[in-house]
Amino acid sequence: MISAGAKRLGWPLVPELPETETIARDLNEMIAGARFRAIEAPRLDVLREADLDAWSDVIAGASVQRVWRRAKLIVLDLSDRDESTSWHIVVQPRFTGGLIVDSGALTETDRAYVCVTWRFADGRALHYRDVRRLGTVALMSPARFAEYSGGLGGEPLDPAFTIVEFSVCVRASRQAIKVTLMDQRRLAGVGNIYANEALWWAGIDPSREAASLSPAEAGALFDALRAVLTASIAARGTSFRDYRDARGERGGFVEQLAAYGRDGQPCRRCHRRLVGTHAIDGRGTVFCPTCQR
DNA sequence: AGGGGAACCCGTACGC
């Protein structure tokens, strides 16, 4: 389901925090505990940080300890036999990437564009499939992962991430608030869809300089962001074009979107027309000039 | 330092 506005502006879909969270939770249920047998990489230019030999060495004898999410990344923690090391497989799906579990029932279409396959001892396989191959699959040591993750901002849904921290971090930026929300070094996991949504709910003009927000406005924005992300996770994310979760299903949050993809349609608050622009960051932005100030 | 721009990749949309 793609709205006329989204179609006209050619908007894409990128799995952001809620979509990635959905995939990670599903995968964790499906493959936690599975032991690796082999890795194959028919399109190995998606691999990062290690070559195929290094991958083979690390996964030999390892199993999937758990699957979780950091920012827009799907992270597989590996457990070795002695549990002393935990390497990480870090998947960044970008636009068209996805992980699918193969129990032997996949169609030819499902198998097209598979870039990397991990085979498990139980006979199943995990495929990383990516039509455009702009996504990446990295292998990181514990130290490397700590360094990489440390370069990313806080998790908006982490209870330890306080409203005051958010306010300070956002208001330190002189960029447009929408750009600041999507800056992964300040805040992890927020992309175009949820930046648009949170700003609509908070009644803040996306082009406002971040530093111009009052602490109260920043607080309202943080609340809105958390509410939107939580609601979207409950609906298993938003689907536009390519995104499918690990079960191959689309997310249900599209119908709840208030701004993204709704340009020209009536604002759900004041019923005036929403406006679409590319002027802020070259990305599709939709907002209500009446409600968002 | 922080911000701007190119590179990455290829299916899709559009022009001739």
Place this chain on the structure above:
DNA sequence: TGCGTACGGGTTCCCC
């Protein structure tokens, strides 16, 4: 109809 080309999207890396 068919072929060619411009486009886009988040992150990384380079440069100013």
